[in-house]
Amino acid sequence: MTDSALCACGAPLDERDRQIRFRLPDPVLALDPAELEAGRWGNDVMMAVENVGTFVRCLLPVRLSHGFSATFALWLGVHPADLQAAxxxxxxxxxxDFELSGFVANAIEPWGADLLAAPARAVVKDPEHVPYIVESSHDLxxxxxxxxxPHHEVIR
Incomplete structure (x- = not known):
């Protein structure tokens, strides 16, 4: 390992990326289990839930202080045609070459509900990964x- 792969504290940088995965989109969490199973199609990267919406999992990498990062595996609410395209x-x-636009479907701490429903655009950066959120017209x-x-504000 080269020095460039180490942070100031001596830990390898790749060990300093915290992975946070949302199991379901927030609107889906509001359903009771029977209702969810009756009207759900999908897997851990794509889903459609009757009377709720269609969703694609995306990654939101966040740069943190001191060489840390956090990557949120969140759900993006998308148009049904975009789910079909995915x-x-x-x-x-x-x-x-795949891109999609939608709305953040998880409240992400520490920003919470301020990011819920924020518009976002996601692109594929690596064919082995789900799309990455790369831009938004939402200020926050x-x-x-x-x-x-600040690391201490995002990772508690």
Missing amino acids: YDVWTAPEYI LAQVITEEW
Whole structure:
């Protein structure tokens, strides 16, 4: 390992990326289990829930102080046609060019409900990963994407 792969504290940088995965979109969590199972299609990266919406999992990397980062595996609420487009290309070579827009479907701490329903655009950066959220017209989400945040405020 080279020195450039170490942070100031001596820990490898790749061990300093905290992974936070949301199991379900927040609107889906409001359903009782029977209601959820009766009207749900999907898996851990795509889902449609009757009378609730359609969702695609995306990654939101957040730069933190002292060389840390946090990557949130969240759900993006998308138009049903975009869910179908994701399904059509997910395992195809065209997936690398896939983009989608939607709305953040999880309240992400420490920003909480302020990010819920924020518009976002996501692109595929690595064909082995779900799409990454790369931009937003929502002021706070745009800051989350582009700025460095105090480690102690995001990871508690």
